Amino acid sequence: MKRVTIDPITRLEGHGRIEIFLDEEGNVDDAYFQIVELRGFEKFCEGRPAEELPRITPRICGVCPSAHHICSTRALDDLYKVEPPPAAKKLRELFYCAHMLHSHIAHFYALAAPDFVLGPEADPAERNILGVVAKVGVEIGGSVIKHRSYAQKIQEMLGGRATHSVMGLPGGVSKGLTKEEQEQVVEWAKSEVEFAKFSLKLFDDVVLANKAYVDLILSDGYKLTTHHMGLVDENNKVNFYDGFVRVVDTTGKEIVRFPARGTAYLEHIAEHVEPWTYLKFPYLKAKGWKGFVDGQDSGIYRVAPLARLNAADGMATPAAQEAYEKYFETLGGKPVQATLANHWARLIEVLYAAERLLELAEDSEITSDEIRTLPTETPDEGAAVIEAPRGTLFHHYKTDERGIVRAVNLIVATGNNHAAICMSVKKAAQAVIKKGKVTEGLLNMVEMAFRAYDPCFGCATHSLPGEMPLVANIYDHEGNLVRTLER
Amino acid sequence: MTQAGSPKSQAAAGEGWEPKVVAFLCNWCSYTGADLAGISRLKYPANLRIIRVMCSGRVSPAFVLKAFHEGADGVLVGGCHPGDCHYLEGNYKTLKRKLVFERLLEQFGIEPGRFRLEWISGGEGDKFARVAEELVKTVRELGPLGSTAERLGRADGLALRAEGGGGNA
Amino acid sequence: MPEAKKKLKLALYWAASCGGCDIAVLDIDEKILTVAELADIVLWPVALDFKYKDVEALADQSVDVCLFNGAVRNSEQRELAELLRQKSKVMVAFGACACFGGIPALANQFDRESIFRRVYDTTPSTDNPGRVRPQTKLSVPQGDLHLPEFYNAVYKLDDVVEVDYYIPGCPPPPELVWEAITAIVEGKLPPKGSTLAGERSLCHTCKRKKEDKKVTAFHRVHEFVPDPEKCLLEQGIICSGPVTREGCGERCLNANMPCRGCFGPTPEALEHGASMLSAAATLVEGKEEAELAEVLDGIVDPLGTFYRFTLADSLLRIRNKSLGLEEKAEEGEEAAS
Numbered sequence: 001m002k003r004v005t006i007d008p009i010t011r012l013e014g015h016g017r018i019e020i021f022l023d024e025e026g027n028v029d030d031a032y033f034q035i036v037e038l039r040g041f042e043k044f045c046e047g048r049p050a051e052e053l054p055r056i057t058p059r060i061c062g063v064c065p066s067a068h069h070i071c072s073t074r075a076l077d078d079l080y081k082v083e084p085p086p087a088a089k090k091l092r093e094l095f096y097c098a099h100m101l102h103s104h105i106a107h108f109y110a111l112a113a114p115d116f117v118l119g120p121e122a123d124p125a126e127r128n129i130l131g132v133v134a135k136v137g138v139e140i141g142g143s144v145i146k147h148r149s150y151a152q153k154i155q156e157m158l159g160g161r162a163t164h165s166v167m168g169l170p171g172g173v174s175k176g177l178t179k180e181e182q183e184q185v186v187e188w189a190k191s192e193v194e195f196a197k198f199s200l201k202l203f204d205d206v207v208l209a210n211k212a213y214v215d216l217i218l219s220d221g222y223k224l225t226t227h228h229m230g231l232v233d234e235n236n237k238v239n240f241y242d243g244f245v246r247v248v249d250t251t252g253k254e255i256v257r258f259p260a261r262g263t264a265y266l267e268h269i270a271e272h273v274e275p276w277t278y279l280k281f282p283y284l285k286a287k288g289w290k291g292f293v294d295g296q297d298s299g300i301y302r303v304a305p306l307a308r309l310n311a312a313d314g315m316a317t318p319a320a321q322e323a324y325e326k327y328f329e330t331l332g333g334k335p336v337q338a339t340l341a342n343h344w345a346r347l348i349e350v351l352y353a354a355e356r357l358l359e360l361a362e363d364s365e366i367t368s369d370e371i372r373t374l375p376t377e378t379p380d381e382g383a384a385v386i387e388a389p390r391g392t393l394f395h396h397y398k399t400d401e402r403g404i405v406r407a408v409n410l411i412v413a414t415g416n417n418h419a420a421i422c423m424s425v426k427k428a429a430q431a432v433i434k435k436g437k438v439t440e441g442l443l444n445m446v447e448m449a450f451r452a453y454d455p456c457f458g459c460a461t462h463s464l465p466g467e468m469p470l471v472a473n474i475y476d477h478e479g480n481l482v483r484t485l486e487r
Numbered sequence: 488m489t490q491a492g493s494p495k496s497q498a499a500a501g502e503g504w505e506p507k508v509v510a511f512l513c514n515w516c517s518y519t520g521a522d523l524a525g526i527s528r529l530k531y532p533a534n535l536r537i538i539r540v541m542c543s544g545r546v547s548p549a550f551v552l553k554a555f556h557e558g559a560d561g562v563l564v565g566g567c568h569p570g571d572c573h574y575l576e577g578n579y580k581t582l583k584r585k586l587v588f589e590r591l592l593e594q595f596g597i598e599p600g601r602f603r604l605e606w607i608s609g610g611e612g613d614k615f616a617r618v619a620e621e622l623v624k625t626v627r628e629l630g631p632l633g634s635t636a637e638r639l640g641r642a643d644g645l646a647l648r649a650e651g652g653g654g655n656a
Numbered sequence: 657m658p659e660a661k662k663k664l665k666l667a668l669y670w671a672a673s674c675g676g677c678d679i680a681v682l683d684i685d686e687k688i689l690t691v692a693e694l695a696d697i698v699l700w701p702v703a704l705d706f707k708y709k710d711v712e713a714l715a716d717q718s719v720d721v722c723l724f725n726g727a728v729r730n731s732e733q734r735e736l737a738e739l740l741r742q743k744s745k746v747m748v749a750f751g752a753c754a755c756f757g758g759i760p761a762l763a764n765q766f767d768r769e770s771i772f773r774r775v776y777d778t779t780p781s782t783d784n785p786g787r788v789r790p791q792t793k794l795s796v797p798q799g800d801l802h803l804p805e806f807y808n809a810v811y812k813l814d815d816v817v818e819v820d821y822y823i824p825g826c827p828p829p830p831e832l833v834w835e836a837i838t839a840i841v842e843g844k845l846p847p848k849g850s851t852l853a854g855e856r857s858l859c860h861t862c863k864r865k866k867e868d869k870k871v872t873a874f875h876r877v878h879e880f881v882p883d884p885e886k887c888l889l890e891q892g893i894i895c896s897g898p899v900t901r902e903g904c905g906e907r908c909l910n911a912n913m914p915c916r917g918c919f920g921p922t923p924e925a926l927e928h929g930a931s932m933l934s935a936a937a938t939l940v941e942g943k944e945e946a947e948l949a950e951v952l953d954g955i956v957d958p959l960g961t962f963y964r965f966t967l968a969d970s971l972l973r974i975r976n977k978s979l980g981l982e983e984k985a986e987e988g989e990e991a992a993s
Binding site: 278 | 670672673674675676677678679680682683685686688689692697701702703704705706707708709729730732758759760762763765766770771774775776779780781782783784788789790791794796797798799801803804806826827829876877878879880881907908909910911912913916956957959960961964
């Protein structure tokens, strides 16, 4: 059987390859999306003082380190049963909105846009951020760079540095915002709101006005039917920082809801293992693992912008809410199952993050110096959930009475999307590769199926397996487990 | 969980293996004590490689790690009794370091019996001989540790460029 | 007629990394456009679509500089290190992981099997009764699938290939990145083997007030609110500043948090962790062993604190596999999860 390999996958965070098998007619028989990396955070965090984890776990991912930093910090709040002062929560959320801006802007313009601005089958030498800047012009390119830079600098103000910030503590943050810094943030936040609106307009002009792209977005090859998960506030509006985990089914009906703090996630989510990838597959326990199938009865759900907008009833800020309504109107109502719509949803989140950033920056409490409550309780167990740019993120710690970590469990963002990504890649491969015609451009279109998820596999594969197989499972051609051999 | 190639099973396998123990002895007290043991014809194992330092406070924890790195199976640091240090406070530094260092060694999986800090005065030849005897016996029972290069070789067997540690500046 | 200046060929690669070093390159902001004018980037998986086969097709030594970030954790990463070394004139260990192992090297404290067990068996959300594990080679109906071999230990880049320059930091700050790129472009690099950062400890540039170093107790960062103007070490908070290279701008200190040493050891403090252990321990006041032990007990995780970024660069490197200690650790683990 002919085999086509994409190695490595590119324009994402993470390491992996795609193996595509063609049958005699040259059509796609199967495709495997293999994640080849891991490091072992769930193990080597054992023995570490818990308060160090907000500065260790961000090294899971340097693109979304602040997601781990803040999630870890909130897990420590739960561990120590300590309530941060209101100003500290606002500072964390302000910091976090800036982070979402950096990450989403980086993804859209550097990783995703090349496929739309240059075209999916453009020359790889040009199909990248540098090609995008050359095409849209140095002014727009400069604006992209500038606005991501503002977002990084805001994180630096509060966290010392943007990548791998340091300010999170149980019960608060280590640094506040001065009056001068606040004024600067307000100025930049206003510019971010305008930039977000500009980005949505760009998407309109470059993507939505192009019939070929719209057809691609709505095509069956890039569509799955899944449940969706996202964090919402008490009004069921999208919230990145705290609230409730909400899952809606394939019809959009709420089927799961639990607080974004504590260990309730264990009642709802389990992780499945396959022997051809290092990354596990989270699924809904209520539905069970049914294999790589989508649909109402499958346990597979999706996360990240597409999912968050589906799982919520709206956006908490006005311009984003308008964009949200237009999005669903255009795409035919809730829930939207078109994977490539993730790119549009992501830009709506950029607008929300910018508006929310401005709201928080203009809050008079943001310059308060009451930013820490010292923990007094004996630590034992704590967990928190946050929305990383790429999906729902769970940090769960157990410690001894001194707060030294005994056990860590992490379910990380893109990991939630792993099954969906595998299916999306296979479906896209089957849709675009026919009769043995394989070109670099077509292979890139297969990659576009995962790129829409803005995956972060460094995140997903925080874990580390070994190389010595202890168990060999023999599958037949239909994927049924035939025999298990153990060493 | 027994792993093939663990120190204990290796000790059984390696005939004629003799523990290598490095002893950092301070000039004014413990080295003199060791000298006295020699002069007094007290028996103590030949496994010790003695390194004379002016003060036990001169012994950086990195020296002890370097000894293990190079293949020492045990390390002894000998200093003056508290209050008797020729340089007044050097041995207190040694003590402070040891109190943290032994926990570091534990985290590295180096069995507690392999490293020992002892106060041995110039007149305590018998104490020196006894301590040396005890340490070598303990290390013999624990088996060979192996140099860092050997242990890395057991881990993955990769051909490595650097010999296994100690900075790249 | 003068020859037009040829563009440099630049490769960027990530091994066992988090992507932060790649973001660090983007954080030079608009200067990235200057880089694009001066160099052709022939490999950069996060941003460009060149694949491994494109690298294999390059002529040996045709890449002027390779910025290699991430530690070496599996066979694929080792192979790419060797391939890129072959294709590049200059190989740079970029970031703490490539230089010293970084945070992933903390995995060297653990037995691979116990990590394996944690991820695929004992994590509370994992449902794997069949004890399925990823395979380095798996036969599926259509053919064979492969995954890289995971090593037992984490290695730094110069363990597997010759490294010409080291740029430390987790990640290297944008200023340092730009300085290095400028030096490369202008051909003004120091002697091979150099670390492109300061030679002194960061205490030299740290603006905090340093008075008398006598510690009577150690405090963990969540236990009290430190004075923002005074040296943290003097307040009993472990800070690896004294043994860590300068050049980062003390960004962590500016946010009132201590240094954990991501720039690696100064030339004097070769064994990063042991040097800081010694420095911290000897700051403690007192002479009574029992009292000293109580104070020093406040240093709760010597290995993880002092070797936070540099375990793959240490003298002992990996945990010794030893009976008894392993069993105790496993029992603790089953009980914990």
